[in-house]
Amino acid sequence: MNAFDPFAPGGQRSKSSRLSRFQAAVVIARRDFLAVLFSRAFLFFLIGPLFPVIVGGLAGSIGGQVSREAVASEVGLAMSAPDNAAMIEAASQLSSTLGRAIPVVREVPEATDPGFDAQEFMAARRGNYAAIVGGTLAAPELIGTQRQVARWEGPIGLIAGQAGSGAPLPQSETSSLTVAATGASERANRIRTAQAAQMVMFLLTMLLAGMVLSNLAEEKGNKIIEILAAAIPMDAVFMGKLFAMLGVSFVGIAVWGMLGWGFWAIAEDAIVTVTQTDYRNLPGPAVGWPLFLTLAIVYFSMAYLLLGALFLTIGAMANSVREVQTMSMPVTMMQLMVFFLAAYTITQPGSALETFAILFPLSSPFAMLARAATQEVLWIHALALIWQAIAVVLMVKGGSMLFRKRVMKSGGAGREKKARWRGLRARRASISGAPMATDPAE
Amino acid sequence: MDMALGDRMAAGNRPGDAGWDETALIPPEPRPLAIEAKGLVKSFEGTRAVDGIDLSVPQGAIYGVLGPNGAGKTTTLRMLLGIIDPDEGVRRVFGHDRPHDIGRLIGYLPEERGLYPSMKAIEAIAFMGALRGLPLAEGRRRGLELLESHDLGHAANRTIRQLSKGMAQTVQLLGTLVHRPRLVVFDEPFSGLDAINQGKLERMIRSLAEQGTTVIFSTHVIHHAERLCEGVAIIAGGRVPYAGSVEAARDRIPAQVRLETRARDGGWTAALPADTRREGDFFYFTLPETGVEPLLRRLIEGEAGILSLSIERAGLHDAFVAIAGEAAARQLEMDAQEHRR
Numbered sequence: 001m002n003a004f005d006p007f008a009p010g011g012q013r014s015k016s017s018r019l020s021r022f023q024a025a026v027v028i029a030r031r032d033f034l035a036v037l038f039s040r041a042f043l044f045f046l047i048g049p050l051f052p053v054i055v056g057g058l059a060g061s062i063g064g065q066v067s068r069e070a071v072a073s074e075v076g077l078a079m080s081a082p083d084n085a086a087m088i089e090a091a092s093q094l095s096s097t098l099g100r101a102i103p104v105v106r107e108v109p110e111a112t113d114p115g116f117d118a119q120e121f122m123a124a125r126r127g128n129y130a131a132i133v134g135g136t137l138a139a140p141e142l143i144g145t146q147r148q149v150a151r152w153e154g155p156i157g158l159i160a161g162q163a164g165s166g167a168p169l170p171q172s173e174t175s176s177l178t179v180a181a182t183g184a185s186e187r188a189n190r191i192r193t194a195q196a197a198q199m200v201m202f203l204l205t206m207l208l209a210g211m212v213l214s215n216l217a218e219e220k221g222n223k224i225i226e227i228l229a230a231a232i233p234m235d236a237v238f239m240g241k242l243f244a245m246l247g248v249s250f251v252g253i254a255v256w257g258m259l260g261w262g263f264w265a266i267a268e269d270a271i272v273t274v275t276q277t278d279y280r281n282l283p284g285p286a287v288g289w290p291l292f293l294t295l296a297i298v299y300f301s302m303a304y305l306l307l308g309a310l311f312l313t314i315g316a317m318a319n320s321v322r323e324v325q326t327m328s329m330p331v332t333m334m335q336l337m338v339f340f341l342a343a344y345t346i347t348q349p350g351s352a353l354e355t356f357a358i359l360f361p362l363s364s365p366f367a368m369l370a371r372a373a374t375q376e377v378l379w380i381h382a383l384a385l386i387w388q389a390i391a392v393v394l395m396v397k398g399g400s401m402l403f404r405k406r407v408m409k410s411g412g413a414g415r416e417k418k419a420r421w422r423g424l425r426a427r428r429a430s431i432s433g434a435p436m437a438t439d440p441a442e
Numbered sequence: 443m444d445m446a447l448g449d450r451m452a453a454g455n456r457p458g459d460a461g462w463d464e465t466a467l468i469p470p471e472p473r474p475l476a477i478e479a480k481g482l483v484k485s486f487e488g489t490r491a492v493d494g495i496d497l498s499v500p501q502g503a504i505y506g507v508l509g510p511n512g513a514g515k516t517t518t519l520r521m522l523l524g525i526i527d528p529d530e531g532v533r534r535v536f537g538h539d540r541p542h543d544i545g546r547l548i549g550y551l552p553e554e555r556g557l558y559p560s561m562k563a564i565e566a567i568a569f570m571g572a573l574r575g576l577p578l579a580e581g582r583r584r585g586l587e588l589l590e591s592h593d594l595g596h597a598a599n600r601t602i603r604q605l606s607k608g609m610a611q612t613v614q615l616l617g618t619l620v621h622r623p624r625l626v627v628f629d630e631p632f633s634g635l636d637a638i639n640q641g642k643l644e645r646m647i648r649s650l651a652e653q654g655t656t657v658i659f660s661t662h663v664i665h666h667a668e669r670l671c672e673g674v675a676i677i678a679g680g681r682v683p684y685a686g687s688v689e690a691a692r693d694r695i696p697a698q699v700r701l702e703t704r705a706r707d708g709g710w711t712a713a714l715p716a717d718t719r720r721e722g723d724f725f726y727f728t729l730p731e732t733g734v735e736p737l738l739r740r741l742i743e744g745e746a747g748i749l750s751l752s753i754e755r756a757g758l759h760d761a762f763v764a765i766a767g768e769a770a771a772r773q774l775e776m777d778a779q780e781h782r783r
Contacts (some may be wrong), residue, residue, distance in 0.1 A: 018545040019575045027572045035560060223556035230523045230550040231573035233542055408526055409486055 021239070024232035028240025032215075033247045042248075046255050049207060075103040075152055076129035078111035078118045083137050086163035093168055094159060102155050108132060118143045131156075137164035187374070189283025194346050194373035197285075197296060198366050202339040205303050206332065208249040212308040213315040213331065214324045215241050220316075220407070229408060235400035242308045242396065246301060285373040295372045295381060302388040303365035307335065309392060310362070313399030317406060342366030349374060358384060361391035473500035476625050476656035477522055481531035484517050491517045493680040494531070499658055499673065501536075501624075504651045506667035506688075507660040508762065509677035510773035515660035516553060518677065519629050522658075523550055535625065546575040549623035553630040553660075555614050559603040563589065563613045566602060570617030581620055588616040608639060615643075619650075626650060628659035632666055644670060662777040668758040676762055678770040688758060695756030695764055697729040702749040703741070710744025713737055729753055 019027070036042055077084040084107050095102040108127065110116055118132045122143050131144030131152050140160040142149050162169050219225040228237050264271060264279075272278050285292040311331060318324045342363045345354035349371070357367035368384045371377075477499040484492040492514040499505045507515045520526045522533050524541035535541045541548065557566050567588065568581030576584075589598050592612055602610050611634065618626065628647075632640050647657050647670055661667055667674050668688060675685040684691055701714075702724055714737075718727035730737060734753065741748055756764075763771040 018543050019573075023575075024573070027569070031558075031569055035558065039560065218558070219556075222558065223552060223554040224558065225556075226520075226525065226552040226554065227550065227556065227570065228573065229525045230520075230548070230552075231542075231545050231570075404526070 019232060019236075021233060021236045024236035025240035025243065027232070028228070028237050029244040029247070030240075032241055032244030036244065036248045037251065045211075046252060049256060050259065074129055075105050075156065076108035076111070076118075076127060076132040077105055078108045078116065078132050078134045079136065079140075083163070086137060086166075087133070087159055090159045090163035094155075094162060097171075098155075102159065103130065103152055105133070105159065133160075186283075190286055190374045191346055193283050193285045193292075194370035195343065196282075197292075197369050197373055198339070198343055198346070201296065201300050201303060201366060201369060202335070204249070204253065204300060205307055206335050208245075208252065209304055209307040209311055209335070210328060210331070211248070212242065212245050212311040213328060214321065215245060215312055216316040216403075217318070217321055217324060225408075229404075233400070234404050234408070235397050238309070238312055238396045238400045238403075241312060242305055245308060246304050249304060286376045287372050287378065291378075292372050296369060298385060299365035299369045299372075302385065302392065303362075305392045306361050306365070306388065306395060309395035309399055313395070313402055316399070316403045338363045339366060342370065346370045346374070359387075361388060361395070364388050364391070473502065475499060475534075475537075476501040476503070477505075477533070477535055477658065479518075479522060479531065479533040482518065482521055482528045482533060483530035484514075484521060484526065484528050490680050492521070492528075495675075495677070495680075495682045497522075497675055497682070497685055499656060501656050502651060502654050503656055503672045504647060504670050505656070505658045506671035506674040507658065507677055508662070508664065508667045508674050508758075508774075509660075509766070510662055510770055511777045513677045513770070514680040515662075515677055516629055519627055519658070519660055523548065523627060545573075546621060547624045549574070549618040549621065549626040551615060551618045551626075551628045551631055553633060555611055555634075557602045557610060557614055557617075559601065561602055562599050563594070563602065563605065563609075564598040566613055567617040567620050570614075571620040574621040574623070576621040584620050585616065588620060589613075592616065607634070608636070611635070611639075615646075623655065625656045625658070628657070630661060631659050632661060632663060640666075662774055664757075664759050664762060664774065664778070674758070676765050678766040684761075684765045691761040691765065692756050692758060695760045697756065698754045699725075699727050699729050699734065700750075700752045700754060701725040701727075701741075702751070704747025704749055705745065708744055708746065710741050710746040713740035713744065 077087055079087065087105055088107075091102055091105045106129075108116075108118075108121075108129065110121065110127070111118070111132075118134045118141075121127065122129070122132060129144075131142050131148045133140050133142055133156055135141035137160050140156055142153055142156055144152070158169075216225070219228060228234075268280075272280075287295065314327055314331065315324050318327060338360075341353075341360070342357050343366070345351065345357045345367055348354050354367060357363045358371075364384060365388060368381060372381065475498055477497060479495060479497040482492055482495040482497075483490065495514070495518055497518075507518060509515050517526070521528045522535060522541065524535075532539060533541070536544050536547060538544050558569075561569065564582055564585045567585030568576075568578050571581030571584070572578050586595065586598055589595050594609060594612060597605055597609055597613075602613065605613065615631075618628075631643055631647075635643060644666070647659070650657050659666075671688050673686060674688050674691060675682050676691070684694075714725060715727045715730055718725050720726075734751070738748070738751070759771070762774065766774075
């Protein structure tokens with residue numbers, strides 16, 4: 001440490017002032033963002049969500065296959081051979097116009113046995129038939145569970161009727177005029193878009209906001225918090241950390257989005273087939289796709305900052321990593337509650353519950369995103385964003401204050417303010433001559 | 443810290459003394475205060491950790507906060523820095539009652555050292571500077587200079603977890619100073635340092651003060667405070683029984699005289715003060731208020747045969763015992779032993 005000269009040529013003394021809260025937050029955000037981004041753990045964080053997608057895809061595919069094999073949708077035929085043939089022919093003809101409403105019909109091989117009893121056969125749980133049709137074309141007899149009988153009674157009667165007539169049943173020629181959408185279909189489509197958008201936003205916040213829980217653990221463990229607290233206001237530390245993690249989240253979303261786009265480019269048709277959703281023709285939101293996507297990004301940021309501020313505060317109160325882990329489950333449950341609240345109100349625009357969901361800061365971004373999908377009105381988004389921004393600031397302020405009081409063991413300011421407030425009230429009371437109110441806490 | 447007139451008189455600047463400086467008797471202009479605290483009180487869960495502390499630290503001084511562990515030193519420093527707010531009382535740093543408002547002027551090295559383990563040494567210094575408003579590029583440039591001047595240039599791009607404990611401590615110290623603060627607060631800075639690094643740190647503190655930087659540090663090792671500090675606050679049980687110059691603290695204990703004579707007995711012994719005790723060939727007694735000259739005259743007249751006479755001023759340790767009490771002094775000694783181990 002020899003030859004140390006802190007005032008050596010090369011710089012002037014520090015200017016007399018302080019960093020603004022914004023500048024201080026930027027210093028923290030920059031450090032945290034780079035520290036997370038260039039850590040090895042971040043790579044695992046990026047590829048982590050891909051595992052459930054792959055596993056889910058495989059499980060879904062296998063499960064679908066098993067389900068298709070396990071669920072009986074075939075109706076067995078135990079009629080005479082000509083009647084069976086006529087039934088198969090009629091079912092084939094009808095399914096071309098009625099599709100899945102018509103069951104697959106198949107002869108029951110065991111029915112050729114003269115002593116075959118369909119009821120006994122079904123009761124013995126033999127074969128893999130939803131039901132068995134016996135009797136004649138004029139009087140078909142359906143054997144199966146009550147549920148299956150109720151399900152197939154109509155279609156079997158129709159098939160038997162056509163098979164018995166020997167010719168296709170008469171159909172009237174229907175002419176058609178189409179419109180792009182009806183009020184009912186547009187509303188239904190927009191609700192689907194709102195649900196999908198809320199779900200995506202919920203999944204992303206659940207996946208990403210949880211990281212914030214343990215965000216102050218390193219500083220507390222390494223005692224760096226003392227240096228930070230001595231240099232800059234604690235709310236700037238909180239804000240910086242939140243924005244750093246939001247930045248990290250956007251990096252994650254960008255990477256996953258690019259991977260998703262890559263998969264889509266390679267296997268567009270396969271994805272549509274497997275998920276049974278045509279993403280190319282998703283119903284448009286009320287405000288249009290460009291504005292909706294913009295609002296989705298902004299509302300995601302707000303949801304992240306609001307939840308993050310809460311999580312950061314909760315995590316900051318924890319004394320150990322174990323406590324943080326213990327807290328993660330109730331925190332996830334709380335996220336779910338907020339999501340359910342917002343999701344429940346999609347179909348109830350203008351209701352008191354929807355208004356509550358919009359006003360309650362944690363559910364507000366979710367409820368407003370659904371609004372963007374279902375209603376064209378724009379000014380309400382400006383109001384909601386202002387309110388959400390205010391809520392973020394208040395939560396960060398409250399969280400940092402709590403942290404200072406509970407963890408840094410700082411206090412007194414509140415007491416001083418309270419004393420000042422009491423003094424002010426006392427002065428007012430003495431001026432007005434009114435009796436002075438007493439604080440019940442005293 | 444300014445010596446009061448009385449302090450200087452007590453320190454030996456008396457008319458007729460060799461080196462008598464008449465101008466020294468003219469009270470100097472009071473130096474502006476870097477830190478001013480009045481009636482600071484802080485309680486934790488009903489226990490008063492700090493109980494009405496007053497402090498005044500002039501700009502450019504090296505000031506020690508001396509007391510045993512648990513006396514309230516760290517809590518006091520944390521209040522002065524704005525890390526925590528006092529329950530009662532006021533604190534002003536360079537005239538501001540919110541220390542964060544002048545964050546760029548302050549450097550702080552906490553007792554429990556902490557750095558981000560995955561950060562490179564140079565980045566850690568630049569980051570600590572950035573927290574105090576120093577642009578990152580400038581922080582890196584100054585950081586490299588500082589590391590090189592401390593023979594740690596080779597470690598600039600190593601992560602903190604790759605450094606030895608001593609090297610990491612030096613990095614944090616440089617990070618505390620990289621923005622060239624006007625006030626540096628060290629909480630137990632010598633804790634955990636070996637003798638060589640303690641010496642280096644002492645030189646660094648002196649160098650900072652020579653450049654006009656105010657340095658305030660807490661310690662439970664008396665000789666650090668005695669060697670370095672112009673002013674000291676003795677703190678025990680959350681109170682400050684003494685705050686002032688080190689010299690004035692020492693002068694609270696009268697100087698001791700050690701006398702060696704050729705003659706063992708004689709009429710001259712009646713001239714010795716009442717508190718005189720004899721240990722072997724030596725007589726020990728408190729320096730009389732009238733000074734040593736009248737006594738010397740009588741000893742010579744009584745043919746005591748003076749072989750040697752020395753006046754020993756009390757040390758800061760004696761002053762601490764007198765001011766803070768035996769129990770606090772014992773605790774301080776135990777802390778110091780623990781520190782040495």
